[in-house]
Amino acid sequence: MKTYPYWWEFFKPYHFKNCEVSNTSFDLVVVGAGYTGVCAASQASSKGLNTLLIDQLALGEGASTRSAGMVSGGLNLGKKINLFKEYGDEIAKKFIQESINSFEYLEDQINHHHDEVSYQKTGRLVLAHSYKKLEALRIKANLLNSMTNLDISILKNLDEEIVNSYYKGGMLVKNAASVNPSLLYNFFLKKALSNNVKIFSPCKLLSYKQINNYYDIVTSEGVIKSQYLIIATNGYSEKPIGKEHYNIIGVPSYIAATNVLPENIIHTILPKLRMYSDSKNDLYYFRPSPDHQRLLFGAFPIWAYGMENSSLVKSFFIKKIKQILPNIGDFSIDYIWGGKVGVTFNTLPLLKRAENKVSVFGCNGSGVALMPYLGYQAANMLTTNQNNDLVISQIKNNKNFFKYLIIKFLPFLGFYYRLKEKIENKIL
Numbered sequence: 001m002k003t004y005p006y007w008w009e010f011f012k013p014y015h016f017k018n019c020e021v022s023n024t025s026f027d028l029v030v031v032g033a034g035y036t037g038v039c040a041a042s043q044a045s046s047k048g049l050n051t052l053l054i055d056q057l058a059l060g061e062g063a064s065t066r067s068a069g070m071v072s073g074g075l076n077l078g079k080k081i082n083l084f085k086e087y088g089d090e091i092a093k094k095f096i097q098e099s100i101n102s103f104e105y106l107e108d109q110i111n112h113h114h115d116e117v118s119y120q121k122t123g124r125l126v127l128a129h130s131y132k133k134l135e136a137l138r139i140k141a142n143l144l145n146s147m148t149n150l151d152i153s154i155l156k157n158l159d160e161e162i163v164n165s166y167y168k169g170g171m172l173v174k175n176a177a178s179v180n181p182s183l184l185y186n187f188f189l190k191k192a193l194s195n196n197v198k199i200f201s202p203c204k205l206l207s208y209k210q211i212n213n214y215y216d217i218v219t220s221e222g223v224i225k226s227q228y229l230i231i232a233t234n235g236y237s238e239k240p241i242g243k244e245h246y247n248i249i250g251v252p253s254y255i256a257a258t259n260v261l262p263e264n265i266i267h268t269i270l271p272k273l274r275m276y277s278d279s280k281n282d283l284y285y286f287r288p289s290p291d292h293q294r295l296l297f298g299a300f301p302i303w304a305y306g307m308e309n310s311s312l313v314k315s316f317f318i319k320k321i322k323q324i325l326p327n328i329g330d331f332s333i334d335y336i337w338g339g340k341v342g343v344t345f346n347t348l349p350l351l352k353r354a355e356n357k358v359s360v361f362g363c364n365g366s367g368v369a370l371m372p373y374l375g376y377q378a379a380n381m382l383t384t385n386q387n388n389d390l391v392i393s394q395i396k397n398n399k400n401f402f403k404y405l406i407i408k409f410l411p412f413l414g415f416y417y418r419l420k421e422k423i424e425n426k427i428l
């Protein structure tokens with residue numbers, strides 16, 4: 001069994017440098033070369049800033065080539081059902097609009113390149129683990145339908161969608177899609193290179209301080225001076241990025257990819273070939289591979305951190321797949337890999353300018369469309385002053401100085417939700 005992403009068979013992250021960094025100066029340094037950083041650097045460079053992009057790992061080795069590649073049209077920012085209660089109608093509507101803008105931005109970027117990134121308009125089915133959750137999804141669907149053209153419907157009967165007795169119904173979002181996340185990364189990377197972005201990987205940000213009107217940036221490869229700084233480190237954010245790292249936690253999530261299944265199995269168990277996720281905090285998400293030959297199944301067994309190779313993790317996935325898709329028949333697991341999902345303490349993305357530094361992170365699990373867009377907007381914030389009305393940049397973000405304690409408690413939280421949602425599935 002392989003413990004790297006299935007997607008790396010199509011594009012594998014690699015080390016790369018096309019410049020020197022030690023004792024150099026740039027207009028802008030972007031830290032973190034995932035979707036966010038690559039799109040920020042690409043946009044800034046295209047607007048004339050001499051831009052350096054660095055990453056402590058190989059290019060794309062963070063979450064961007066590890067996801068399930070589900071592209072949601074407007075669901076990500078609207079994930080919180082209480083968005084309207086907490087922030088009021090006007091802000092909530094603007095949030096949802098920005099989320100839709102991110103989907104449109106992605107579609108615009110990859111226009112005429114659908115095959116290159118395996119983009120498929122599949123729709124997305126959010127499955128309710130209890131009748132109570134189905135009702136919550138119905139309220140959400142009504143809200144979103146009243147203000148968007150996402151074309152959302154509630155399915156009480158799932159017979160045509162999934163052969164399964166576990167879920168009680170679902171919310172179908174027709175205007176949603178799928179992609180091969182690694183190919184999408186390569187697509188953005190090639191664009192950044194053609195926009196003349198200077199890149200150095202691996203190169204780790206160690207610390208930085210502002211001196212007059214520039215930043216003195218200490219990295220593993222030497223000291224760099226820069227007028228502007230963009231921090232795009234998402235779930236991999238740690239102390240070197242500054243106090244903003246107290247805004248975000250990297251929550252480990254894992255995906256298993258099955259062997260090539262016998263012909264027609266995928267069409268039997270998931271006849272509509274959509275993207276699927278469920279309503280639990282102890283979330284499951286699954287999809288067919290783009291060639292419809294394998295099943296990819298994601299979950300949050302947080303206790304499994306760093307144990308991708310263990311038989312315990314493998315049997316966890318086998319058990320869950322059989323429970324959710326009982327008609328799958330005989331199968332084995334060919335790949336298991338993990339990645340860190342950037343979760344903020346208010347579960348909304350953060351895009352914040354402080355002097356000449358912009359921090360941009362917090363995908364909260366839905367970043368394939370959102371994070372390239374926010375990277376692009378982060379660069380616009382520096383090159384123009386036109387984006388100060390972006391609603392995301394106006395939200396107050398919560399820091400939590402108990403971050404490291406919370407990380408230790410995550411497996412217990414995972415256990416609590418597993419138990420709670422198992423009971424909800426039986427009785428609510």
Ligand SMILES: Cc1cc2nc3c(=O)[nH]c(=O)nc-3n(C[C@H](O)[C@H](O)[C@H](O)COP(=O)(O)OP(=O)(O)OC[C@H]3O[C@@H](n4cnc5c(N)ncnc54)[C@H](O)[C@@H]3O)c2cc1C
Pocket residue numbers: 031032033034035036037054055056057060061062063064065066067068069070071072203204205206232233234235236237238240241253254255298338339340341361362363364365366367368369371
């Ligand atoms: C298992 C999994 C499944 C997912 N599934 C989906 C999905 O189906 N749909 C969806 O929309 N989203 C999904 N996501 C989320 C999505 O992958 C992310 O939102 C997106 O990739 C975030 O991109 P990014 O550029 O912000 O972060 P990343 O790609 O994580 O990039 C951050 C980079 O910062 C670098 N970095 C950190 N600190 C430093 C430092 N000090 N110096 C230099 N570099 C540093 C890291 O090495 C990393 O490469 C999933 C995530 C995971 C982990």
